[in-house]
Amino acid sequence: MFYATIGRMVLIAAIMLAPAAVWAADGELRLQAIDSKTGQPIPVRVELPNSRGRPMRLKKVGTAELGDHFYLSGTATLGLRRGDYVFKMDAGPEYRTQNGSFTIDRYADDDKSVEMRRFADLAAEGWFAGDLDSQRSSRDLPIVAATEGISYAPSTAWTFDGKKWTKSHFLVLESVDDQVPLAAGRTLGPYTTRVELAGGTLLLVSDELLEEPPLELAAGVTSLEVIHQAREAGLHVVAATPTAWEYPLWVASGELDGVCLLTSQSEWKRIVDKDPQGRPRDKSFYPGKSGLVLWGEDIYFHTINCGVELSPLAGSGSGANESPLGINCTYAHLPNAFTPAAWWDAVDHGAVVVTNGPLLRPSVSGEPPGTKFRLDDGQTLDFQIALNMASRQRVEYLEILKNGQVDVEVRLSDWVSKGGKLPPVSFDSSGWFAVRAKTNTVDKREFALTAPYYVESTAGPRISRKSVEFFLSWLDELESRSDDSRSCTTDEVATARELFRGLSAKSKAE
Structure with missing residues (x-):
């Protein structure tokens, strides 16, 4: 188990500031995080603003710096200028956040040890976390995933924009060696492709490392054709959000593994408010930022009310945005040890919880x-x-x-x-x-x-008649959209409409 691995691990990471800041350093602080029960060093996420309130910029490879935070694996030596500092330290959602402060005087040479207090151990109870939507370097993933308690992080390797494939700029295309202590017992690395079409975004997750794009796609391909090809290639197919214009087609196909009910707020904002991929919400019923998520939830509930069994999933967008990995995640319940196959089997059976x-x-x-x-x-x-x-x-x-x-x-x-x-x-x-x-x-x-x-x-x-009508109305709107604002054919819409009409004939509930 991961926690046993961390308990035996003592890793030292010397973290240096940018050269100009190092030359101006007045003193040093050795900062260490330890598990309060085991007394052993553990990896942590740290927010350490400078005197102006801006994030400290680190340059040493391996600290996985992103936005306002970076990661430490054990003990770090910080060269700092004189002044008072505050920091925030996290070890994933199963540990309490620790806030602290220290003062650096001229020629300071101090040590500070922070106890991280654990209040839950989900893996010990058979619940294993996955983040299905990230774009993090394979070099960063071991420390990031270990800190955040993520067992499964299939990062995006390739993106198809409707015309061509592009290798992710955020990802070093290499596997994560299981012999790296922090990666042991996890599956991390370039296993995912994003297909971003006019009608919505699909996440296609492979069981194999993606050194090349997994499908041969060309301009003009429909989203349903992508789904069919992905299934034939043995890929897992996930709707990136339930708001995608062509989501009803994907539901009707019966070939989705799940839908990301939780994404980053920036992803919801981009898709629903600015991007023509997303069916817009009625802001009088779904106001503000929370309204974006509520709209997605209600779409998901309509899906289940049509008699469709579909698992909710989650992704952070970490790397494409500045969110930590796993800020949105899916916990899957496994009867035995974690493997990707067991995790997806749990998804197929709906044995999951999504959370932020x-x-x-x-x-x-x-x-x-x-x-x-x-x-x-x-x-x-x-x-x-x-x-x-x-x-x-x-x-x-x-x-x-x-x-x-x-x-x-x-x-x-x-x-x-x-x-x-x-x-x-x-x-x-x-x-x-x-x-x-x-x-x-x-x-x-x-x-x-x-x-x-x-x-x-x-x-x-x-089967709820109201929910079926919800999707039939959606299909009417989809069909009325211009050809360049959708990635489906009229025949594909007609096929989906017939399926929902058939559900309507079977419905016995309002």
Whole structure:
């Protein structure tokens, strides 16, 4: 296991400032992060602004500097000018954030050790994190993934823009050697391609390193043709967002492995507000930055309400933006050790939770999300949800969603007093339920959502007429768009429309 590996590891990384800053250094500080229980050094993410409040710029290869943060693997020697400094240190979502300060005087030669306190160990419980949308160098990935607790980081190697393939500027195209201590037990490196067409972006994930583009694509290819070719090539196919104009076509194809419900805020802004790929939201119902995510959630709930079983997934965009790897991630529940094949098998079965904050581990009758429960005619079943949760941010309340609507809202104190059990959710007909946790964060929508649990009677899955009509209306809008603003044919739209009309004929729920 990763945590055992870190516990045995003592790595020293000497970090130097830019030459001009080093020459002007008045003193040195050796900064070390250790696990409070093991006493061993661990890798950490550090924010260390200078006296002007700007991020310190590091030059030594291997520190994975990005935006306002960099990474340390153990102990670092910092050459600094005189002054008072504050820092913020993180070791992923399972450790508490540590804030600290120090003073550098002339000729200072000091040591500072920071204890990182762990409050959760999801891998020990069988939950392994993946980030499906990043563009980080293979040289950086071992320390970055180890710090952030990410087991699976298939970074983007190639991008197809509708005309040609381009190698990622953010990625050194090389594998990550499993013998690197920080990479052991993880799958990291160039396994993903992005296909960015007028109708939306697809993430195609390979089981093999992508030294070359995995498909032969040419200008004029439709998004459905890409999906069909990707499936034939054995690639995993993920919709980069649920807002893509051609998302209903992809759902109708039945060939998606999942949809990224959580992306970086910048990705949502680009796709929904500025880029013609995304179907725009009604800002009176979905206002502000949180509205972007709420719009995507509702599209996903409409998908499930059409009787389609599809897993929610997540990606950070790290590298293409300045977000840390895994700031949005998918936890997949694996019965045994992590492997990419086991991780994707969990995705296929819906045994996942997506989060950009709270860490949820649900269980119903001992089973993870994605489990399907049978309901006999005339029978009513109550489902008791057991839930483990940990969060560095204050969670405001927990919600049980039933068929896409909030069925029960539980204050955190009530959940704690009942030993981690939520109120039962009752079904007398087909449907689905999930759990969502939200924090008090005001500057963004910070939450976690389990994939659905399904309840199915002898009449078959629940199909909502309202949700089917939602997608039929969407297809009408798609068909009316100009040829250069879509990557599909009229025949492909017609085929999808017939499928949704067929669902409408089967629908028994509003």
